[in-house]
Each structure stands twice: as structure tokens, then as C-alpha cells.
Amino acid sequence: MPNIHSIVIVGLGNVGNAIYTYLVDNDDVKLYYISSKQRLDLNQSKKIEISDLEKFSNSLIVLCIPDDAIQSVSQSFADSSNVIIHTSGTKTLQVLDNHSHSGIWYPLNSFSFNFPVVWSDIPVFTCSNDSITEKHLLQFSELMEVKSTRITETTKEILHLSAVFANNFTNFMITQSAELLESTGLDISIFKTLLNNMVDKLIQLGPIAAQTGPAKRDDIGVINRHLNLLQGHDSSKRIYRLLTDEIRSKYLK
Numbered sequence: 282m283p284n285i286h287s288i289v290i291v292g293l294g295n296v297g298n299a300i301y302t303y304l305v306d307n308d309d310v311k312l313y314y315i316s317s318k319q320r321l322d323l324n325q326s327k328k329i330e331i332s333d334l335e336k337f338s339n340s341l342i343v344l345c346i347p348d349d350a351i352q353s354v355s356q357s358f359a360d361s362s363n364v365i366i367h368t369s370g371t372k373t374l375q376v377l378d379n380h381s382h383s384g385i386w387y388p389l390n391s392f393s394f395n396f397p398v399v400w401s402d403i404p405v406f407t408c409s410n411d412s413i414t415e416k417h418l419l420q421f422s423e424l425m426e427v428k429s430t431r432i433t434e435t436t437k438e439i440l441h442l443s444a445v446f447a448n449n450f451t452n453f454m455i456t457q458s459a460e461l462l463e464s465t466g467l468d469i470s471i472f473k474t475l476l477n478n479m480v481d482k483l484i485q486l487g488p489i490a491a492q493t494g495p496a497k498r499d500d501i502g503v504i505n506r507h508l509n510l511l512q513g514h515d516s517s518k519r520i521y522r523l524l525t526d527e528i529r530s531k532y533l534k
């Protein structure tokens with residue numbers, strides 16, 4: 282196992298901040314960051330400029346920057362003994378192909394700046410094409426105390442697409458719920474137990490067996506009443522119709 286001399290986090294947004302905050306008190310690693318912002322709450326002596334990177338060797342550069350900036354920002358780092366990785370679910374290894382040692386460390390989670398992160402609960406997926414990077418990725422996972430799994434880039438693409446359905450689309454559905462509840466004075470927090478149980482149940486029983494509701498039961502009376510209640514909520518009505526049709530055609534064969 283190589284010893285990573287230092288880790289440089291580039292970009293202290295949602296992901297970079299979560300990684301930095303976790304590692305900052307770890308004496309086993311020298312941690313640095315590159316950020317456009319003056320952050321008074323951080324130790325500024327740990328801040329480095331890109332030109333200072335020439336002093337670094339055997340370092341791991343972790344790009345935690347927007348997907349579309351990865352390729353151009355990576356050009357700023359001269360190819361060297363350093364290993365450079367990004368954390369994107371959608372970008373490939375190809376965006377780092379100007380480096381000899383490059384990889385992906387993709388944490389399967391939705392990070393938001395002010396929401397606590399329990400790293401040990403987050404599965405991480407890695408991709409790389411060389412053994413030096415692979416060893417750095419493994420060591421980085423150990424430092425972050427996460428379970429990481431090596432996958433191909435094709436698997437990563439499908440994983441990310443699947444996560445969009447599971448997380449982003451589900452979140453959007455709950456936005457519809459919250460907007461409908463507004464007129465009642467009730468708050469979305471009343472769904473906490475329902476939603477927690479949904480997750481537990483679908484993991485335990487599988488999503489097909491866990492599906493319930495009027496569309497699954499083909500309860501046309503309830504479906505029509507709901508569509509009437511959605512008069513004036515055109516977007517929610519379209520979504521309700523689409524999902525109801527899809528659920529009915531899946532379960533009522």
C-alpha cells in the first residue's frame with residue numbers, strides 16, 4: 282500500500298467540504314485545499330495555490346468541482362507522481378486522460394452543505410485503469426472509513442442513472458406532496474414515519490412486492506377522485522396520470 286503524503290481537496294462545495302471536514306483532524310494525513318473563497322473558519326495555512334502544487338509529490342488530488350469544470354481544471358495540474366481523481370457520478374475517466382494516474386471516487390449520496398454526513402454509511406464506487414491509482418483510491422477509502430467497491434465505467438453510468446430515479450425523482454415526488462399539503466396547513470414532516478417505513482420495507486421485501494396504492498389495486502373510483510382534486514394543478518395531474526398508467530400496466534397484466 283503506498284503512503285499518500287498529502288491530500289489536496291480542490292473545491293470546498295457540498296462534497297469537498299464533507300471530505301475536508303471529515304479528514305481535517307486526522308493526524309495520519311497532511312490535508313490541503315484549494316478554494317476560491319476565503320473561509321475564515323478554516324485554517325488558512327492549509328490553503329494552497331495551484332502553483333504551489335509543484336512542491337507536492339505522492340499526493341492525491343481530489344477534484345470536488347462541478348462536472349463541467351473537471352476537464353479544464355485538471356489541465357492546471359501538471360502530470361507528475363501525483364494521482365488525480367474526481368468524485369462525479371456522470372463524468373468518465375476520459376476527462377482526466379492527460380494524467381498518467383487518474384481515477385474516480387464516487388460517493389453514492391446526496392450531499393448538501395448544511396446537512397450532516399455519516400461517511401461510514403455511504404457506499405463509494407471507484408474506477409481506475411492503473412494499479413497505482415487503485416492503491417491510492419483504496420487508501421483514501423480507508424482514511425474516509427467507507428466501504429468502496431471497484432466497478433467498471435459502464436456499471437457506474439447505470440448506477441448513476443438508477444440513483445436519479447431512486448433519489449432525485451423520489452425527491453421531486455415529495456415536492457408535489459408538500460405543495461399539495463400547503464393548502465391544508467399540514468407539514469411534510471408528518472410523512473417521516475411513512476417515508477422511513479417505505480425505505481425499510483422496499484429493501485426488505487423488494488420494490489415490486491412493496492408497491493401499494495390505488496393504481497396497483499386498479500381502484501378507478503379513487504383514481505378519478507384524485508384527478509378531480511388535481512384540477513388546476515396541471516403538472517401534478519400529468520405526473521399522477523403518467524405514473525398511474527405505468528403502475529397499472531406493470532401490475533395488471
Ligand SMILES: NC(=O)c1ccc[n+]([C@@H]2O[C@H](COP(=O)([O-])OP(=O)(O)OC[C@H]3O[C@@H](n4cnc5c(N)ncnc54)[C@H](OP(=O)(O)O)[C@@H]3O)[C@@H](O)[C@H]2O)c1
Pocket residue numbers: 291292293294295296297315316317318344345346347348350354367368369370371387388389390391392393
Ligand atoms: N452534491 C452531491 O450530492 C454529489 C454526490 C456525488 C458526487 N458529486 C460530485 O461531486 C462534485 C462536486 O459536486 P458538489 O455538489 O460538491 O458541487 P458544488 O457544491 O457546486 O461545489 C463545487 C465547488 O467547486 C468549486 N468550483 C465551482 N466552479 C468551479 C470552476 N469553474 N473551477 C474550479 N472550481 C470551481 C467551488 O469551490 P470553492 O467554493 O471552494 O471555490 C465550488 O464550491 C461533482 O463532480 C459532482 O458530480 C456530487
